Amino acid sequence: MAAVKIVSWNINSVRFRIAIVEQFLREAEPDILCLQETKVVDEDFPFEMFRSLGYDHIVIHGQRMHHGVAILSRVPIAEDDRFDWQANREARHVGVRLPNGVRLENVYVPAGGDVPDRDVNPKFGQKLDFLERMTDWSARLDGPTILTGDFNIAPLPSDVWSHKALLKTVSHTPIEVAALDRLQASNDWVDLGRHFHPAPARLHTWWSYRSPDFTRNDRGRRLDHMWASGEAAKAARAHMVFEDCRSWLTPSDHVPIMTEFAF
Template sequence: MKITTWNINSVRLRMPLVVHFLKTNAPDVICLQETKCRDAEFPSSDLRALGYEHLAVNGQKGYHGVAIASKLPVRLLDKQDFCDAGHARHVAVEIDAGGAPLSLHNFYVPAGGDEPDETVNPKFAHKLGFLDEMTEWIKRERIAAGRSVLVGDLNIAPLEHDVWSHKALLKVVSHTPIEVEKLNKMFEAGEWIDSMRRFVPPQEKLYTWWSYRASDWAASDRGRRLDHVLVSQALGGALAGLQVAREARGWERPSDHVPVTVELSL
């Protein structure tokens, strides 16, 4: 079973890229973030035409938004609104995979703005609060107790080699110590397995995002690993493969994130 996560940065604008990716890579499930459209405007017909007939969408006008499209039947589990902000940042489904149910959570964690100081930057304060609530919810609801997968743009690069320069980014939102600490607490709350680092050792560079600000993103290669696939302990033995589609960053009118696909042997 192949599960892809991708911050698409406007699904309607970049639907041709989604179609191309699905035709050439054919994951069983794709989880999209930052869809930036209301549920009624989501391009469901395009996905169904490619065999992704089962959809769970949580959108809003112009901002945020998450969606799951699956070849396999899904049952909607949840749409959490953390911090009571009214943001569409989470959707969860249950999938029958390998003869048993698997829960799949798709998240878009707030980016946090530019200033890493919650006393002067409400967006950063919101990000930290979101992570705190997310962690407590995972504990309380025992989200990772069974066969569970958590994917998405978590907007934090936690490890030294998840960024192009650990030293240069210590005071840059997405790699600050307080963000990393809170993300690690969330990891610990579910005893999650960082599936990407099962395939790429922590001492090797691994990126999923490259800024639009770079005149030549590939040459400068100043990336960050903001996108994650976490699996519960029950699925640790099922991890079978990883693909980070770096080439997608070079497509015409790309997202600044690339698709990440994890394969499970179920």
């Protein structure tokens, strides 16, 4: 069986942070990189750097200034689908199939604004509706699938720096956690982060830019996830979070996560 390393990273502008993307690819050498929040239209995507490192198979779904997702691979991939779970044509999903038939779905779930009430904050309602559409799709899936990306939800008490302090903060509210739980149950998804690093182990992937030194108070959240179903889940061998990337020059507020599979 061949080992395949798949990374997910909300890069918060791929062109602005192209230097650290290159640094990471040279150091970690993943086979497949799933990016979210690329913030670039397709024709302006920085293809050259990725191709120079052997990532010749590129599927992108871009949007100017906002959103955007991409899958870059050293192994052949075939574009499979682009779902509009936001129902407003925002570029938040792209899916491919690997040579062995496994589906790989890359998603950027909306953040949801600041107030966890759909009546006063339409963005929060859009987030919940997005998750409901994903759940309907997930329930109809057949065959091994990997679902990864920035889910913008930290579901477990140990997925945030303070469960009590964040219960009313968007990304950790009970209503969001319940929506994510329904998505997970819809296809018996295995949360690979917690499969390999069981709660209550510390496992953060995001730290706000508001803190000049994120390490001082370490107020992190686990917003980035990699799930797998069926035979894909059984093929998972290890899961890593690259926390050091948060200290690199001009970092994203998210760090890469990587799962190694033996297909």
